[in-house]
Amino acid sequence: MRNVVSCALLAGLLAQSAQARFEWNGWKASNDSGYFEPNSTGFKLQNGFERVFIQPYGEHGIRVRASIMRDPTGSEPSVFLDPPLEGPGGNAGLSFDTLVPFRGNSSLRNGNILASISNGVLSFYRISTSSNGSERLDFLTGEYTDTKTLTARFYRQDFRANSFAAEYSFSSEPDEMFFGAGQQACCKDNTVNKKGQVVDLLNFNSQVTLPIYMSSKGYLQFFNMPSQGRIEFTPYRTRYFTDQATVVDYYITTAEPGDYDALQKQYTAVTGRQPMPPDFILGYQQSKLRYWNETQVLDVAQRFHDEQVNVSLIVVGAQFLRVEVPRRLASDSPSICKSRQTDDFRVHLLHRSFDPAFFPDPKGMAEKVKALTGAEMMVSLWPSVEDLSVNYIEMQKRGLLATTRDGTGISDSFAGVYTRLIDSTNPEARQFLCEIFELRAPGWGSLGEPFVNNGQDMINSLPYARTFSQYFLGTQEGSGKMYPWLHQQAIDEGFSNLTDYTLTSSPSTFASRQCRFMSLTRSTFLGGQRFCSYLWSGDTSSRFDVLLQQVTAGVSAGASGISSWTLDIGGFSGLNITTDFGRELFVKWLSMGVFLPYMRVHGDRDCNIPPNTVPPIGNNCPNEPWSYGEDNFEIIKQYIALRYSLVPYVKRLFQMLQESGKTIVRALYYDFSSDETVINGTARNDPTIVHQYMFGPRLLVSPNGVQGATSKTVYLPQLTDEMLRQNFTWTHWWSSKSFGSGGQTINISAPLNQIPVFYLGSKEDILTGNI
Numbered sequence: 112m113r114n115v116v117s118c119a120l121l122a123g124l125l126a127q128s129a130q131a132r133f134e135w136n137g138w139k140a141s142n143d144s145g146y147f148e149p150n151s152t153g154f155k156l157q158n159g160f161e162r163v164f165i166q167p168y169g170e171h172g173i174r175v176r177a178s179i180m181r182d183p184t185g186s187e188p189s190v191f192l193d194p195p196l197e198g199p200g201g202n203a204g205l206s207f208d209t210l211v212p213f214r215g216n217s218s219l220r221n222g223n224i225l226a227s228i229s230n231g232v233l234s235f236y237r238i239s240t241s242s243n244g245s246e247r248l249d250f251l252t253g254e255y256t257d258t259k260t261l262t263a264r265f266y267r268q269d270f271r272a273n274s275f276a277a278e279y280s281f282s283s284e285p286d287e288m289f290f291g292a293g294q295q296a297c298c299k300d301n302t303v304n305k306k307g308q309v310v311d312l313l314n315f316n317s318q319v320t321l322p323i324y325m326s327s328k329g330y331l332q333f334f335n336m337p338s339q340g341r342i343e344f345t346p347y348r349t350r351y352f353t354d355q356a357t358v359v360d361y362y363i364t365t366a367e368p369g370d371y372d373a374l375q376k377q378y379t380a381v382t383g384r385q386p387m388p389p390d391f392i393l394g395y396q397q398s399k400l401r402y403w404n405e406t407q408v409l410d411v412a413q414r415f416h417d418e419q420v421n422v423s424l425i426v427v428g429a430q431f432l433r434v435e436v437p438r439r440l441a442s443d444s445p446s447i448c449k450s451r452q453t454d455d456f457r458v459h460l461l462h463r464s465f466d467p468a469f470f471p472d473p474k475g476m477a478e479k480v481k482a483l484t485g486a487e488m489m490v491s492l493w494p495s496v497e498d499l500s501v502n503y504i505e506m507q508k509r510g511l512l513a514t515t516r517d518g519t520g521i522s523d524s525f526a527g528v529y530t531r532l533i534d535s536t537n538p539e540a541r542q543f544l545c546e547i548f549e550l551r552a553p554g555w556g557s558l559g560e561p562f563v564n565n566g567q568d569m570i571n572s573l574p575y576a577r578t579f580s581q582y583f584l585g586t587q588e589g590s591g592k593m594y595p596w597l598h599q600q601a602i603d604e605g606f607s608n609l610t611d612y613t614l615t616s617s618p619s620t621f622a623s624r625q626c627r628f629m630s631l632t633r634s635t636f637l638g639g640q641r642f643c644s645y646l647w648s649g650d651t652s653s654r655f656d657v658l659l660q661q662v663t664a665g666v667s668a669g670a671s672g673i674s675s676w677t678l679d680i681g682g683f684s685g686l687n688i689t690t691d692f693g694r695e696l697f698v699k700w701l702s703m704g705v706f707l708p709y710m711r712v713h714g715d716r717d718c719n720i721p722p723n724t725v726p727p728i729g730n731n732c733p734n735e736p737w738s739y740g741e742d743n744f745e746i747i748k749q750y751i752a753l754r755y756s757l758v759p760y761v762k763r764l765f766q767m768l769q770e771s772g773k774t775i776v777r778a779l780y781y782d783f784s785s786d787e788t789v790i791n792g793t794a795r796n797d798p799t800i801v802h803q804y805m806f807g808p809r810l811l812v813s814p815n816g817v818q819g820a821t822s823k824t825v826y827l828p829q830l831t832d833e834m835l836r837q838n839f840t841w842t843h844w845w846s847s848k849s850f851g852s853g854g855q856t857i858n859i860s861a862p863l864n865q866i867p868v869f870y871l872g873s874k875e876d877i878l879t880g881n882i
């Protein structure tokens with residue numbers, strides 16, 4: 112029996128069933144636009160040694176902060192925008208007007224959410240208003256209580272620290288579905304519905320788990336906590352664990368069940384919205400591990416030019432950045448870094464920089480590439496410094512490197528050299544980083560994970576190596592998930608200082624920000640969507656099952672607010688370009704890549720050319736459109752051309768993302784929550800449902816992820832009443848054959864050059880971005 116709200120009006124009804132829906136004529140205090148404004152600035156629940164602050168924040172949202180022995184300071188690391196972009200609040204100051212005593216009772220309302228404390232136990236309800244003005248209260252979730260269970264807010268304090276570990280339990284229904292939890296891009300996890308899953312909150316290559324989820328009952332909850340831990344989605348409770356915290360800080364916001372776009376709008380209003388990416392990044396992106404030298408890059412650019420294949424970005428991979436660079440940075444850089452640091456300092460880039468033996472003139476190379484193809488270039492630098500680097504001592508002296516609690520500071524090794532992380536959680540290190548921006552490449556890649564990347568099988572297969580990283584901001588356990596976020600911020604700030612781009616820290620400019628550069632990151636944290644940055648799903652294997660798994664990774668990243676997302680087309684490793692298998696996999700993967708926020712080819716390919724034996728390592732095999740056989744080249748060209756014709760549509764999707772946080776890569780439950788087949792299939796993570804997605808509101812994509820298959824079974828969801836009102840039907844992209852209003856499974860032919868894609872409305876509207 113769970114505790115219920117005490118409010119006399121509610122208690123009797125709620126006691127019958129936590130899920131009961133009933134009429135309720137509560138107090139109305141809407142403002143002119145009908146928004147029910149918060150009727151309290153906040154509550155403080157003083158519960159023995161524990162203090163819980165409950166405050167209205169954003170539209171239909173409540174923020175809860177809890178600490179033990181002392182109040183939260185309000186200055187803990189946070190991803191909240193304060194004040195939010197939309198809705199009331201701005202509560203870093205922890206203001207409250209009601210002190211709720213031990214086992215107290217009280218409730219507060221903000222918009223359509225009601226937070227209620229009964230006997231010291233917190234619950235959340237959604238208030239819906241029907242057309243005759245009567246209000247209905249639906250229970251969302253609340254602190255999980257039962258006799259003889261662990262208390263809903265449970266703390267364990269280490270005797271040496273002020274911080275604690277905590278376990279927070281929230282009630283849940285067995286058939287409730289949970290979406291999001293960040294990106295799990297490996298390997299067996301093909302879940303969209305996370306119910307029944309355990310999600311480890313720990314970042315490593317391709318795992319960017321995030322403490323956020325949307326519920327099919329119509330709420331979104333997230334933990335403003337960059338700590339390690341886990342979330343358990345069990346039948347009756349959802350339990351969040353933090354390994355180390357000084358404050359538990361979470362947020363909940365509600366919308367009508369199935370209105371996931373509203374949840375995303377409200378979520379991004381309190382954590383930030385994606386700025387508009389520059390046009391060049393929306394075209395075709397060419398990358399491989401690795402372009403060996405300037406000649407090779409220019410040859411590739413020449414071929415793109417000669418074959419008249421559009422390319423918008425060429426990425427020069429990580430490991431060309433090998434040795435220290437002599438002084439050669441432009442002296443006219445208007446960077447503020449310049450004024451702060453001596454010239455002497457500026458000549459030292461981070462541990463891997465352009466090796467003049469391979470890239471004698473990076474600036475000239477970039478200009479030639481641009482002249483030949485129109486493409487921009489991106490450099491890829493890891494956020495680490497090797498101990499042989501000339502920067503190592505300087506950064507060590509100034510305390511700009513993350514260390515380890517065992518003192519060595521070593522957090523990784525690569526190609527036989529120990530490396531340490533730049534401590535991007537330290538503002539001074541973020542300043543130091545902006546040295547590199549003087550290279551003025553509009554693209555920038557980074558990893559943003561504290562864990563080992565060495566790729567040495569012998570080490571990967573050992574039990575997991577803990578790194579005990581210690582940052583300026585705190586420990587890996589307590590703050591580690593903030594590391595990639597602050598690294599993204601450093602890049603954003605550094606580039607902002609070099610361009611006319613407006614800094615992310617001023618919320619009023621969110622709606623109009625236009626990125627002049629983009630950073631490509633392998634990790635991020637909640638609210639990471641506010642940066643001129645895009646996440647890719649890391650080093651994936653070149654296999655068909657992985658191709659399909661990427662759909663579930665992508666839609667889960669999207670449901671976590673990260674729509675600025677992509678992957679390695681073809682997978683990162685294990686693709687032999689000379690085999691039929693490798694070629695088919697590449698083309699099928701590329702066809703899906705057309706329908707992603709960014710179309711990016713990358714990987715370390717195999718072929719008959721022997722790999723390099725000296726560092727920088729990496730295979731020597733090509734990975735360009737013409738590298739996969741004559742016939743496939745024609746198909747690949749057709750897909751790249753299709754991408755360019757879809758750019759107006761993609762731009763429109765990014766506009767909507769910027770305006771309201773509208774998810775781009777959308778699981779089917781977003782648009783078709785009224786279709787039982789979609790819901791049932793999503794509930795059990797049925798591949799026919801969860802391996803399809805909507806690319807924006809008009810395109811259904813059902814990737815062909817089976818070797819040899821030239822046809823595919825596709826489920827076309829039942830169109831909603833609203834779609835029918837607009838006279839939409841499902842139309843096959845390639846044959847223009849209409850399949851009516853859906854609700855049916857079809858067998859569609861799917862040769863290599865025709866990925867199963869269906870559209871709604873008119874094709875012309877899609878191609879012009881008129882949606």
Ligand SMILES: *[C@@H]1O[C@H](CO)[C@@H](O)[C@H](O)[C@H]1NC(C)=O
Nearest residue numbers: 118137138150151218219220
């Ligand atoms: C706020 O409004 C709710 C719902 O009408 C009501 O139950 C609650 O008592 C009010 N709280 C305060 C502090 O006025």
Ligand SMILES: *[C@@H]1O[C@H](CO)[C@@H](O)[C@H](O)[C@H]1NC(C)=O
Nearest residue numbers: 142143144146148197198199
């Ligand atoms: C009503 O309140 C909401 C939430 O604070 C706010 O966004 C909106 O602008 C307010 N409208 C008016 C007319 O004050």
Ligand SMILES: *[C@@H]1O[C@H](CO)[C@@H](O)[C@H](O)[C@H]1NC(C)=O
Nearest residue numbers: 117212213214215216229230
């Ligand atoms: C809260 O309400 C319950 C009944 O619902 C009551 O037993 C309890 O005494 C109340 N607590 C306080 C502090 O008034």
Ligand SMILES: *[C@@H]1O[C@H](CO)[C@@H](O)[C@H](O)[C@H]1NC(C)=O
Nearest residue numbers: 134240241242243244245246
């Ligand atoms: C208001 O409408 C709801 C359905 O939307 C209905 O159940 C309820 O009885 C109505 N209440 C009144 C007072 O008419």
Ligand SMILES: *[C@@H]1O[C@H](CO)[C@@H](O)[C@H](O)[C@H]1NC(C)=O
Nearest residue numbers: 403404405406407468469731
């Ligand atoms: C550039 O790299 C390619 C591929 O490894 C090699 O064949 C070529 O000789 C190199 N050219 C120069 C000028 O180093």
Ligand SMILES: *[C@@H]1O[C@H](CO)[C@@H](O)[C@H](O)[C@H]1NC(C)=O
Nearest residue numbers: 447541542545601604605608
């Ligand atoms: C960018 O400029 C701002 C203000 O001019 C400064 O506070 C900030 O530290 C700079 N950031 C970097 C990374 O250089």
Ligand SMILES: *[C@@H]1O[C@H](CO)[C@@H](O)[C@H](O)[C@H]1NC(C)=O
Nearest residue numbers: 687688689690717718719720
């Ligand atoms: C790639 O495939 C070709 C043809 O089957 C084979 O000769 C070659 O050894 C393979 N390369 C690698 C690195 O597996």
Ligand SMILES: *[C@@H]1O[C@H](CO)[C@@H](O)[C@H](O)[C@H]1NC(C)=O
Nearest residue numbers: 419420421751752753755756
């Ligand atoms: C190449 O891109 C331009 C726009 O940047 C577009 O006008 C042109 O049609 C594209 N060409 C092909 C073959 O897709």
Ligand SMILES: *[C@@H]1O[C@H](CO)[C@@H](O)[C@H](O)[C@H]1NC(C)=O
Nearest residue numbers: 786787788789790791792794
């Ligand atoms: C969906 O699942 C429910 C409950 O298991 C079942 O009653 C219903 O028939 C299913 N609907 C479809 C279309 O499969």
Ligand SMILES: *[C@@H]1O[C@H](CO)[C@@H](O)[C@H](O)[C@H]1NC(C)=O
Nearest residue numbers: 820821822823824858859860
């Ligand atoms: C689709 O139909 C074709 C032709 O009838 C058949 O060969 C193929 O096996 C079917 N595909 C699927 C996925 O059922």
Ligand SMILES: *[C@@H]1O[C@H](CO)[C@@H](O)[C@H](O)[C@H]1NC(C)=O
Nearest residue numbers: 833834835836837838839872
């Ligand atoms: C849908 O089609 C009907 C009948 O042809 C037409 O009257 C109506 O205007 C159309 N609606 C829209 C939104 O185009």
